[in-house]
Amino acid sequence: MLYANKYYKKYRNNQNPMDLPLIKAHPSFQEIKDVLNGIPSGDHVWDLAGDEEKPVLNWLVGLVATNLEWIENVDEKEELLVIICQMIAERSGRMAAPTKVRTFVMNNSKEIRILEPSLTYDTLGFKTWGSAPLLSAHLPEWETPNPSLRALELGSGTGLLGISAAHQLGWQMVCTDLPEIVENMRHNVTENEDLIHENNGSMECHVLDWLNPPPDDDLPPWLSQPFQRIIASDCVYETHFGKIAIALFLKYLAKDGIAITEYPLRETHLDEIAEFEEGMQQAGFSRETGEEIGQEDFGSRYPITCRWSQWRYNRPQ
Numbered sequence: 001m002l003y004a005n006k007y008y009k010k011y012r013n014n015q016n017p018m019d020l021p022l023i024k025a026h027p028s029f030q031e032i033k034d035v036l037n038g039i040p041s042g043d044h045v046w047d048l049a050g051d052e053e054k055p056v057l058n059w060l061v062g063l064v065a066t067n068l069e070w071i072e073n074v075d076e077k078e079e080l081l082v083i084i085c086q087m088i089a090e091r092s093g094r095m096a097a098p099t100k101v102r103t104f105v106m107n108n109s110k111e112i113r114i115l116e117p118s119l120t121y122d123t124l125g126f127k128t129w130g131s132a133p134l135l136s137a138h139l140p141e142w143e144t145p146n147p148s149l150r151a152l153e154l155g156s157g158t159g160l161l162g163i164s165a166a167h168q169l170g171w172q173m174v175c176t177d178l179p180e181i182v183e184n185m186r187h188n189v190t191e192n193e194d195l196i197h198e199n200n201g202s203m204e205c206h207v208l209d210w211l212n213p214p215p216d217d218d219l220p221p222w223l224s225q226p227f228q229r230i231i232a233s234d235c236v237y238e239t240h241f242g243k244i245a246i247a248l249f250l251k252y253l254a255k256d257g258i259a260i261t262e263y264p265l266r267e268t269h270l271d272e273i274a275e276f277e278e279g280m281q282q283a284g285f286s287r288e289t290g291e292e293i294g295q296e297d298f299g300s301r302y303p304i305t306c307r308w309s310q311w312r313y314n315r316p317q
């Protein structure tokens with residue numbers, strides 16, 4: 001992000017942002033720094049087209065390989081190497097990307113800032129996935145603000161969806177995930193506290209492990225009343241996750257409530273999604289649904305179809 005603004009200035013002025021000096025010519029500290037300032041980073045890391053991106057990565061790697069031997073000032077050399085290595089890491093797949101802060105702009109132009117720590121396969125909730133910003137944008141189109149409405153979110157990850165629902169609709173959000181994820185979610189709640197409360201919304205973060213939910217006869221106070229909405233973004237991606245989600249909806253959703261889901265239609269997970277959707281219908285839910293294009297950014301950025309659904313019980317009691 002540090003570099004994105006300058007890059008955009010150049011980009012808007014239709015200048016070629018990728019004027020890469022020859023490494024063999026031993027460019028100076030300032031020359032290299034100026035070019036680095038023009039390379040997209042942070043939220044904008046995937047802004048270049050593929051054919052522009054490749055020479056940039058090659059140039060960055062080429063610079064590191066020389067260890068910038070011709071730059072004599074040690075502090076200057078180190079400053080450049082830190083930036084260059086960070087830029088290479090950002091381009092080396094989501095698992096290698098360093099901790100970063102991403103900014104999401106809501107329908108009302110307000111910005112939510114989300115801390116995303118480095119990711120491992122055990123901490124998928126450290127990243128905000130493609131369907132969460134799509135659902136954040138839909139909620140105010142589908143729902144009218146209602147500060148008395150309580151909503152549960154399953155697998156909230158970084159908390160973007162919950163924060164945006166509390167802000168845009170004034171909902172009382174109960175956002176949940178695994179213990180290691182909830183800590184970062186709480187951080188993001190603190191960082192966005194003013195937005196969360198601006199329209200009388202609130203957001204609590206709790207541990208709710210789908211594989212080990214609290215016993216029905218000993219529910220914690222935050223889970224003891226049925227919820228009018230349950231939201232889940234990108235939570236159907238492992239065998240049985242669909243079945244588990246359905247069991248949780250049946251347990252915690254009010255009979256006149258709505259379960260709201262959205263997920264990318266990844267080829268690798270179509271069976272799990274079909275199992276979930278059939279299971280929802282068998283459990284007595286019917287839905288309104290639609291598809292739209294979202295962005296997956298796992299390693300590189302590419303478009304992917306996402307399916308949203310609003311599920312209601314067929315026969316409210």
Ligand SMILES: C[S@@+](CC[C@H](N)C(=O)[O-])C[C@H]1O[C@@H](n2cnc3c(N)ncnc32)[C@H](O)[C@@H]1O
Pocket residue numbers: 123124125126127128129130131132154155156157158176177178181208209210211232233234235
């Ligand atoms: C693909 S991520 C989606 C995160 C977030 N909803 C989003 O769209 O950005 C799946 C989420 O489900 C959570 N999750 C996975 N297994 C879980 C479990 N057994 N109990 C609770 N949450 C779980 C992960 O920690 C992660 O936050």
